[in-house]
Structure formats: C-alpha cells, structure tokens
Amino acid sequence: MIVYSDKYLKHDSAGHPENASRLRAVMDYLRNKIKELSIAEPRRAKKSEVCAVHSQEHYNYIRSLCEAGGGNIGMDTYVTSESFEVALLAAGGAIKAVDLAAQEGYAFALVRPPGHHATRDQAMGFCLFNNAAIAACYALEQGIAKKVLILDIDVHHGNGTQDIFYSSPQVLFISLHQHPLYPGTGYVEELGEDEGRGYTVNIPLPPGTGDESYLRALEEIAVPIAEQFSPDLLLVSAGYDTAKEDPLGGMLLSQGSYWQIGRVVKTLCSKIALTLEGGYSLTALSRGVYATLAGLSGIEVKKTQSEETTLVRAEVDRRLVEYRRVLREYWDV
Numbered sequence: 001m002i003v004y005s006d007k008y009l010k011h012d013s014a015g016h017p018e019n020a021s022r023l024r025a026v027m028d029y030l031r032n033k034i035k036e037l038s039i040a041e042p043r044r045a046k047k048s049e050v051c052a053v054h055s056q057e058h059y060n061y062i063r064s065l066c067e068a069g070g071g072n073i074g075m076d077t078y079v080t081s082e083s084f085e086v087a088l089l090a091a092g093g094a095i096k097a098v099d100l101a102a103q104e105g106y107a108f109a110l111v112r113p114p115g116h117h118a119t120r121d122q123a124m125g126f127c128l129f130n131n132a133a134i135a136a137c138y139a140l141e142q143g144i145a146k147k148v149l150i151l152d153i154d155v156h157h158g159n160g161t162q163d164i165f166y167s168s169p170q171v172l173f174i175s176l177h178q179h180p181l182y183p184g185t186g187y188v189e190e191l192g193e194d195e196g197r198g199y200t201v202n203i204p205l206p207p208g209t210g211d212e213s214y215l216r217a218l219e220e221i222a223v224p225i226a227e228q229f230s231p232d233l234l235l236v237s238a239g240y241d242t243a244k245e246d247p248l249g250g251m252l253l254s255q256g257s258y259w260q261i262g263r264v265v266k267t268l269c270s271k272i273a274l275t276l277e278g279g280y281s282l283t284a285l286s287r288g289v290y291a292t293l294a295g296l297s298g299i300e301v302k303k304t305q306s307e308e309t310t311l312v313r314a315e316v317d318r319r320l321v322e323y324r325r326v327l328r329e330y331w332d333v
C-alpha cells in the first residue's frame with residue numbers, strides 16, 4: 001500500500017535537487033509496473049502531532065515564512081507559500097502509513113518534503129518537519145507501539161531524528177550512511193544519552209561502498225541489534241541517494257540492495273511504515289522504491305551487483321570491527 005497525494009507536488013523549486021519531478025517519476029514508474037496500485041490519501045498532521053516533536057516556535061516560523069510568500073532557510077532549504085500545508089500533509093502521510101502498517105503489515109508513504117534532517121527547532125537539508133519522528137511519536141502516543149525502531153537508510157545521516165530521540169530508550173535509531181558527507185554527524189561514538197544511551201546506533205560507511213559491503217553492515221550489525229530490540233513498529237527513513245547514479249551521494253548501491261532491504265526489514269517486525277527521504281537520480285529513485293516494495297512483497301526483481309574496490313572493502317572491514325567493539329557495550333554484535 002502506498003500513501004500519496006498530488007498535493008506533494010506543490011512544494012517545488014525548479015533547479016533544486018529536491019523538486020516535484022522526484023515524486024512524479026516514482027508514481028509514473030510504479031503505475032507502469034504495478035497494475036492495481038492501491039493508493040491511500042494522506043491526511044494533514046495536527047498541530048499537536050507536529051509539536052510532539054517540534055517546538056511551537058519552529059511550527060510558527062515555518063507557517064509565517066509560508067504566509068509571507070516563502071524564502072530560504074540556510075544555504076539549501078527552500079520554502080514556498082505552499083510548503084507549510086504540504087509539510088503538514090507529508091507528516092500526516094507518515095502517520096497514515098503507521099495506521100496502515102498496523103492494519104495491513106506495511107505501507108510506504110511517498111511524501112515530500114523529506115524530514116530526517118529537521119531537528120526539534122531547525123529546518124535544514126531540504127527538510128521542514130521530521131516526518132518519521134512525528135510518526136514515531138504518534139505510534140507511541142496512540143499505543144500502536146511501545147518500542148519503535150527507526151532504520152535510516154538515506155546516504156546522509158539523519159541528524160534530526162537522532163537529536164529528537166537521543167535520550168529515549170523507546171525509540172531505537174539505527175542509521176547507515178556515508179561518512180564523510182553532509183551534515184557531518186553520525187559517528188559510531190554518538191550513542192545516545194541518559195536513559196537513551198545505546199539506543200542510537202550509527203554505522204558510517206565510506207564513499208564507494210557498494211552492495212556487498214552495505215548489506216554486510218546491514219545484516220551483521222543493524223539486523224542483530226534490531227532483533228535484540230524487538231520493535232513493535234519499524235519505521236524506515238527510506239532514502240535512495242545511496243544509489244550509484246545519485247548526484248549527491250558517493251555510494252554505489254544497485255536495485256538489488258533495495259530489494260534486499262525490503263526482504264530484511266520484513267523479517268524484523270510485523271508492522272513496517274516506510275517514509276521517503278532523499279534520492280535525486282529520478283531513475284534510481286523510481287527503481288529503488290519499486291525494488292523495496294518488491295522485496296517486501298516477495299516479488300523478484302532483476303539484480304545486478306555494483307562494483308566496489310578492494311580498497312573500499314578493506315576499509316569497510318576495518319570499520320565494522322571497530323563498530324562492533326564500540327557497540328558491544330550495549331548490544332550483542
């Protein structure tokens with residue numbers, strides 16, 4: 001099941017990598033590949049749902065910037081007169097995916113703008129409200145889950161999601177991302193604080209990481225930790241800028257990895273809600289979303305394996321040994 005609305009296309013800036021053509025391409029591809037694509041309409045997130053994660057000041061700031069006609073936040077994040085409404089609908093889309101996951105097993109919210117860089121007080125990295133974090137709080141508050149795993153597979157570190165749940169043991173945040181890369185956070189030593197110590201797990205991987213090393217990191221570190229946590233709900237911050245064709249990321253994943261991610265997450269939890277984050281090659285994004293859905297529903301896709309150098313493979317080997325050493329204090333890895 002997909003959650004989608006054409007209204008997501010209204011937040012747009014031609015020439016910016018995070019523009020409306022991304023979702024147009026994904027929906028065209030899915031409609032072509034899947035005969036009876038079932039699409040659920042999202043609802044607008046309520047102010048109380050957004051402000052379970054964000055400050056009132058942040059909520060009001062985004063609203064008033066839109067009412068004033070829009071503008072830029074920092075170097076990279078744009079806001080138009082439509083963006084506030086679209087961002088509420090994106091957060092509401094992630095919430096809708098949680099409701100559907102609770103009923104049907106899994107759902108994929110194909111939303112924009114993305115969310116995982118947005119912190120409690122700050123829009124950044126193309127993100128206004130943190131859709132996955134809002135959905136996680138919704139699930140906890142509604143009693144849909146007592147323990148939520150957020151698996152972030154975007155090429156960029158989900159600094160916003162990490163910050164929001166840094167001291168919470170109810171939300172385990174696991175991120176696989178490229179490092180070094182924007183926003184510069186996501187070291188393995190960032191482990192959470194207070195009661196949340198150990199409930200932030202960062203697995204930074206080098207540029208040039210391909211399918212083989214990526215899936216090793218996923219299956220040898222992320223999966224055992226996820227199994228030990230045993231979540232009631234799994235949220236995937238699904239970014240596709242890890243693809244080898246992506247213009248912003250330096251990883252080399254192929255469709256096969258996205259299919260395998262779909263297969264793997266299916267084994268981790270009975271309720272899975274995916275939320276779209278990044279992905280800036282229209283072809284790789286569309287194919288990647290389809291491959292994840294195919295993996296989740298057990299449909300085969302044609303797989304090719306991307307190449308990675310022996311140098312990168314050795315670097316990943318070295319890093320995984322180090323990460324195990326750091327994480328062993330909290331998890332059996």
Ligand SMILES: [Zn+2]
Pocket residue numbers: 154155156239241277278279
């Ligand atoms: Zn990204």
